[in-house]
Amino acid sequence: MTTNAPARPHSHGQVAEAPPKTKSQLLRSFDVADFPTLNGREEDWRFTPLRRLRHLHDGTWSPAGTAPAHEYGAAPEGVTIASVAKGDPRLGSVLTPFDRVSAQAFTAAEEALVVSVARNAVVTEPVVIRVVGGGADGVSFGHTFLEIGESAEVTIVLDHVGSVTLADNVEIAVGANAKVTVVSVADWAPDSVQVQHQKARLGRDASLTHISVSVGGDLVRQYVSAEFAGPNASIDAYGVYIADGGQHLEHRLLMDHGVPDCRSNVNYKGALQGTDAHTVWVGDVLIQDVATGTETYEINRNLVLTDGARADSVPNLEIETGEIVSAGHASATGRFDDEQLFYLQSRGIPEDEARRLVVRGFFAELLHKIPVVAIRDRLTETIEERLSKVGV
Numbered sequence: 001m002t003t004n005a006p007a008r009p010h011s012h013g014q015v016a017e018a019p020p021k022t023k024s025q026l027l028r029s030f031d032v033a034d035f036p037t038l039n040g041r042e043e044d045w046r047f048t049p050l051r052r053l054r055h056l057h058d059g060t061w062s063p064a065g066t067a068p069a070h071e072y073g074a075a076p077e078g079v080t081i082a083s084v085a086k087g088d089p090r091l092g093s094v095l096t097p098f099d100r101v102s103a104q105a106f107t108a109a110e111e112a113l114v115v116s117v118a119r120n121a122v123v124t125e126p127v128v129i130r131v132v133g134g135g136a137d138g139v140s141f142g143h144t145f146l147e148i149g150e151s152a153e154v155t156i157v158l159d160h161v162g163s164v165t166l167a168d169n170v171e172i173a174v175g176a177n178a179k180v181t182v183v184s185v186a187d188w189a190p191d192s193v194q195v196q197h198q199k200a201r202l203g204r205d206a207s208l209t210h211i212s213v214s215v216g217g218d219l220v221r222q223y224v225s226a227e228f229a230g231p232n233a234s235i236d237a238y239g240v241y242i243a244d245g246g247q248h249l250e251h252r253l254l255m256d257h258g259v260p261d262c263r264s265n266v267n268y269k270g271a272l273q274g275t276d277a278h279t280v281w282v283g284d285v286l287i288q289d290v291a292t293g294t295e296t297y298e299i300n301r302n303l304v305l306t307d308g309a310r311a312d313s314v315p316n317l318e319i320e321t322g323e324i325v326s327a328g329h330a331s332a333t334g335r336f337d338d339e340q341l342f343y344l345q346s347r348g349i350p351e352d353e354a355r356r357l358v359v360r361g362f363f364a365e366l367l368h369k370i371p372v373v374a375i376r377d378r379l380t381e382t383i384e385e386r387l388s389k390v391g392v
Contacts, residue, residue, distance in 0.1 A: 030096065032103045037058050037100070068160075084113075109142055117178075131161070140166050152180070158182070160186050165194075184198065184212045195221045198225070200224075212241075215242055215383065224237060225254040237265070237268075242271045243309070250281075257296065260291060272302065272311055281313045299329065300315065359383075363383060
């Protein structure tokens with residue numbers, strides 16, 4: 001099935017005559033053949049080192065690998081967790097791929113993990129799904145569907161660990177008046193590669209807090225997109241990432257406002273250290289002509305801790321109506337605040353410790369939004385270990 005905006009006609013098996021001018025004109029299709037092979041010159045892929053994707057982008061990988069295992073305990077009351085066949089009608093109801101790798105993952109995944117939260121269920125304990133890589137020597141594909149019923153409340157954690165070469169999709173269906181927190185952690189082993197698309201759809205009066213943390217892997221590229229299916233819905237998307245020498249961590253977001261009176265807020269922070277450490281953040285907000293009353297803001301901050309590291313940060317706003325509450329964005333990349341360092345050193349704190357305190361403070365606000373204490377403490381320790389490694 002292929003879907004796309006009227007402004008860009010397209011039929012199965014044909015390459016579009018011209019690239020889309022706006023996000024609203026992007027090709028969307030479940031068929032890999034509808035997407036041309038990537039060459040790295042595409043706007044959405046120009047920052048990604050395709051040679052390091054192990055052929056996830058062109059379909060020529062070999063051999064096939066073992067799909068990651070899902071580890072979880074007993075489901076709390078009101079929650080069911082099960083594996084389903086790829087023909088389950090829920091799959092693809094939220095996410096239609098708009099790039100080649102996502103389409104390949106949708107086609108190649110043999111089954112999906114479905115987490116369902118019953119209507120009106122208030123789940124007081126977090127649902128933690130540990131996604132364990134089966135090895136980075138072969139390519140694998142995955143699919144996860146999070147189904148949150150009307151007026152339900154829940155926190156779901158997707159904790160990615162181990163070694164992997166993986167392309168996967170995550171669908172998040174948030175029912176009307178539901179309140180959900182999704183924490184996605186990429187704490188992969190150093191040899192891992194992951195390309196992931198997470199797509200959320202929010203019903204009327206729904207609220208989603210999405211928290212993304214990337215600390216592990218050789219290359220991790222995560223695309224988080226969200227659309228609103230009813231008015232008065234809101235999403236807060238937070239992100240934390242720290243890249244060491246040689247790591248490539250890339251985060252892309254699309255907040256698609258297509259109904260009136262919805263709100264989105266994006267706040268991502270990253271730090272980089274070591275030669276050839278590279279982070280990418282691209283934040284897109286689309287406000288369609290019918291999305292009157294929209295309120296949106298996005299911000300990205302990056303700390304470059306050593307020479308030889310590079311951070312790319314690109315915020316974009318596409319506004320098709322002037323009848324909005326507010327829309328704005330901000331981005332900054334820099335080194336330590338010398339005044340903060342001077343203040344701490346003037347009170348007897350050694351320079352190395354003062355620098356660590358500045359970085360801790362930089363991340364503290366977003367890390368404390370993670371509601372699962374054990375996950376939060378583990379990630380804080382990981383960041384502390386990274387900072388100590390090069391004496392920051």
